[in-house]
Structures are given as C-alpha cells and as structure tokens.
Amino acid sequence: MKQEDLRWLVCPRKEEARPCHGTLQTEQAMSHWDEDPREILEAILRCDGCKTTYPVVCGIPILMDELPQYLRRNYYFMVGSCRAQGSLSDEMQAALLNYVLLDLKTGEEELFPTARRYTRETQLDFLTEIGPYLCNHYDDLGSAVKPSNPLYEFLKAYSTRNPHAILEDFAARCSNGSQGLALDIGCHVGGLTALQAQRSRFVFGVDVSFENLLLASRILKGRPKRMDRYRHYQEGKQYHWRRLHAPSCQNIEFVVATGGNLPFKASSMDTVSSCNLVDIVPQPMKLMDEKVRVLKKGGLLLLSDPYEFYGVMFKRLETRSRKSPLRIIKQRMANQIRIVQEEDNVPWVTQKYNRSYMIYYNHCLAGIKG
Ligand SMILES: C[S@@+](CC[C@H](N)C(=O)[O-])C[C@H]1O[C@@H](n2cnc3c(N)ncnc32)[C@H](O)[C@@H]1O
Ligand SMILES: [Zn+2]
Numbered sequence: 466m467k468q469e470d471l472r473w474l475v476c477p478r479k480e481e482a483r484p485c486h487g488t489l490q491t492e493q494a495m496s497h498w499d500e501d502p503r504e505i506l507e508a509i510l511r512c513d514g515c516k517t518t519y520p521v522v523c524g525i526p527i528l529m530d531e532l533p534q535y536l537r538r539n540y541y542f543m544v545g546s547c548r549a550q551g552s553l554s555d556e557m558q559a560a561l562l563n564y565v566l567l568d569l570k571t572g573e574e575e576l577f578p579t580a581r582r583y584t585r586e587t588q589l590d591f592l593t594e595i596g597p598y599l600c601n602h603y604d605d606l607g608s609a610v611k612p613s614n615p616l617y618e619f620l621k622a623y624s625t626r627n628p629h630a631i632l633e634d635f636a637a638r639c640s641n642g643s644q645g646l647a648l649d650i651g652c653h654v655g656g657l658t659a660l661q662a663q664r665s666r667f668v669f670g671v672d673v674s675f676e677n678l679l680l681a682s683r684i685l686k687g688r689p690k691r692m693d694r695y696r697h698y699q700e701g702k703q704y705h706w707r708r709l710h711a712p713s714c715q716n717i718e719f720v721v722a723t724g725g726n727l728p729f730k731a732s733s734m735d736t737v738s739s740c741n742l743v744d745i746v747p748q749p750m751k752l753m754d755e756k757v758r759v760l761k762k763g764g765l766l767l768l769s770d771p772y773e774f775y776g777v778m779f780k781r782l783e784t785r786s787r788k789s790p791l792r793i794i795k796q797r798m799a800n801q802i803r804i805v806q807e808e809d810n811v812p813w814v815t816q817k818y819n820r821s822y823m824i825y826y827n828h829c830l831a832g833i834k835g
Contacts, residue, residue: 466505468504473733475729485512488514491505491508495557496557506524506552522553522557522675523553523682523689525720537565541577546679548583596697596698604708616822623814628769631829633661647734647736648729658681662712662717670717700818731758737756737765738766739769741771749790765831765832768829769829809829
C-alpha cells in the first residue's frame with residue numbers, strides 16, 4: 466500500500482461500541498515493494514488516538530477491531546499463503562504471532578480455534594471453490610460453455626446483464642464520467658472493484674478475507690506475484706486452465722476490514738458499493754449505516770443483492786413485520802439516500818462445475834446522498 470493512502474484510513478477499535486476513528490501512522494516500516502519507500506509491503510501502523518497497532522501484510526492492512534481473534538483464526542493460512550508468494554519476513558511473522566498471543570482470556574482458551582492450515586489439500590480445495598468466482602468476475606461464462614448447453618444463449622448475454630455490469634451502468638449514467646474516491650465492500654476477488662477503478666481516481670476494496678484480497682491483489686496489481694489464469698472445473702478432478710481477463714490497476718488498495726465497522730473517514734467517498742453482501746453479514750443494517758456514513762454528500766451508493774436470508778441466516782434481518790427485506794433496507798436509508806436507478810431480476814450465475822449452476826435474481830439500485 467502507498468504511504469499516502471493512510472490519510473483515508475482510521476482506527477476501527479471499538480470502546481463501548483464506539484469506534485475510535487483515530488488517524489493511523491506508520492510506526493515501523495519493515496519492507497517495501499521494489500525498494501520504493503512510498504510503497505509499504507510490511508509495516509506496523511499505530512493509531513494516534515488509542516495507540517492500538519495494526520499490521521500491513523503483503524501490502525494489505527489488517528484493520529479489524531478484534532485483531533488478535535482474527536489472527537488466531539487466520540494465522541496459519543496467512544503465513545502459509547504469504548510464504549508461498551515469497552512475501553513474508555521473519556520479523557512480520559514474529560509480529561503476527563505476538564498479536565495471536567494478545568488478550569488471551571484464560572489459560573484454557575484455544576490458541577488457534579478453527580485455524581486452517583496452508584497445505585496442498587486446503588490449497589486445492591480453495592482453488593476449486595474460488596474458480597467459479599474468478600470465472601464470474603474475470604471471464605465470460607458464455608464462452609466457457611458449449612452451444613449444446615441449454616443455458617447457452619442466456620450465458621452469452623450474461624456478460625452485459627449481471628449485477629456488476631448493471632451497477633457500472635448506473636454509475637456511468639449517474640456521474641459525469643470519472644469519479645474521485647470509491648469503496649467496494651465485500652469485494653472478494655475484485656471484479657467490481659476493477660470496474661470502479663476504470664472510472665475512479667482511486668478505489669479501496671474491502672473484505673474480511675485476507676486470502677481473497679491476496680488473490681485480488683495478485684490479479685489486479687500483479688503483487689506479490691501476478692496471477693493471470695485459473696482452474697475452471699469441469700467434473701471430478703478435470704479442469705481447464707482459463708485466462709483471467711483483468712485490467713492492470715495501480716489505483717486500487719485492498720484492506721481487510723468488516724463492512725459493519727469501516728476504517729474510513731466519514732463523508733470521504735464519492736462512490737460506495739456492495740454486491741452480494743447484505744444477506745451474508747451478521748448485521749445488515751450496520752452495513753447500510755456504514756455505507757451511508759462514509760459517503761460524501763452528493764456521493765453515489767450502489768447496492769445489489771438477492772436478499773436471500775433463508776435457513777440459518779434468516780433471522781439476521783428483522784422481517785417480523787412481513788415487509789420484504791428490500792423494503793426494510795430502503796426504509797433504513799430513506800432519510801439520507803434518494804434512489805435514482807433501480808433494476809430487478811438481474812441474474813447472478815455461479816457455475817460450480819459443468820453440471821451445476823446456481824442462479825440468483827438480484828435487485829440493483831443506485832442512490833444519491835442528500
Ligand atoms: C458472496 S461474496 C460477494 C463478492 C463480490 N462482491 C461479488 O459480487 O461477487 C461475499 C464476500 O464478502 C466477504 N464478507 C463476508 N462478510 C463480510 C463483512 N462483514 N465485511 C466485509 N466483507 C465480508 C466475503 O469474504 C466474500 O468475499
Ligand atoms: Zn484508535
């Protein structure tokens with residue numbers, strides 16, 4: 466990450482439910498990209514207010530409120546995946562281990578509760594799981610299927626009518642060309658973030674998953690090592706290598722953070738987007754409130770979701786009044802956001818393998834903060 470990009474970030478540490486939002490400074494710079502002192506590869510950041518520190522790993526700041534708990538769950542996988550990229554110093558590994566040991570409540574508390582290891586098997590599972598996402602974000606589903614596929618015509622049209630394309634279309638229609646600072650929350654491997662980068666001065670991609678962001682960074686920034694192809698699974702263990710059609714974006718920064726507690730200054734963003742996120746976060750309303758908080762007056766809010774909320778997740782949105790989840794979400798932002806574009810039944814298609822597809826019908830909207 467660039468040293469100068471710290472000016473947009475704030476401390477997410479919560480004290481009695483109130484986030485600190487102090488400014489962040491580099492306390493200790495450990496290594497840089499290409500020997501360029503402005504490009505942080507590994508560092509420790511410190512909050513000017515509460516003095517909490519946060520690591521920057523592989524150029525990605527980890528700005529989580531409950532950092533030790535986060536690192537206990539993710540330590541092995543982070544260390545393994547950074548090492549595989551040849552991008553983790555002993556100094557940073559020791560710093561991460563120190564965080565892991567912080568705040569342990571009792572001697573019995575498990576150090577690495579459900580920690581995944583970075584092994585050949587977990588890596589293969591990860592690549593299998595991530596394939597459909599990479600296809601959806603950076604490939605053309607229509608060109609990956611044969612004309613004999615019953616969905617062939619539908620999938621051919623999909624590249625121009627999917628939630629990412631529709632949100633981008635809204636953004637192009639709502640703004641006069643290029644926009645300043647953008648934020649894409651729950652950005653995963655970064656497809657929508659990359660589209661935003663084409664028309665924004667600068668974009669932040671936020672996700673709770675370090676491994677997804679590392680992949681996004683490899684695809685869009687070529688760092689630590691460029692990734693330009695992926696495994697597209699057919700069936701069983703068969704897969705094809707396919708090219709990722711991704712632009713090279715140097716105006717993107719990725720940050721590990723949660724949508725319910727964004728480490729950004731209030732009223733700092735010209736565009737804030739989230740796609741396929743509202744229905745999977747524990748506090749959907751908090752996510753909406755945070756989107757509105759960080760948006761500038763006159764800024765553009767983009768939202769697309771299938772509002773699935775079924776099964777165990779269902780209770781996460783208060784739907785007792787029989788209002789639809791979409792209506793509840795709209796009511797939440799009604800005081801501050803004027804909806805200017807809407808489109809319903811926009812398909813989001815995931816091909817798990819060549820005999821299995823999952824299709825959601827998303828609602829997409831664009832609104833302006835008044
Ligand atoms: C279903 S994927 C959607 C990805 C992408 N926006 C898209 O449209 O394909 C959800 C992503 O949100 C991330 N995520 C889950 N909970 C989150 C949270 N509370 N804050 C930020 N990201 C979150 C997941 O790690 C995952 O990458
Ligand atoms: Zn702080």
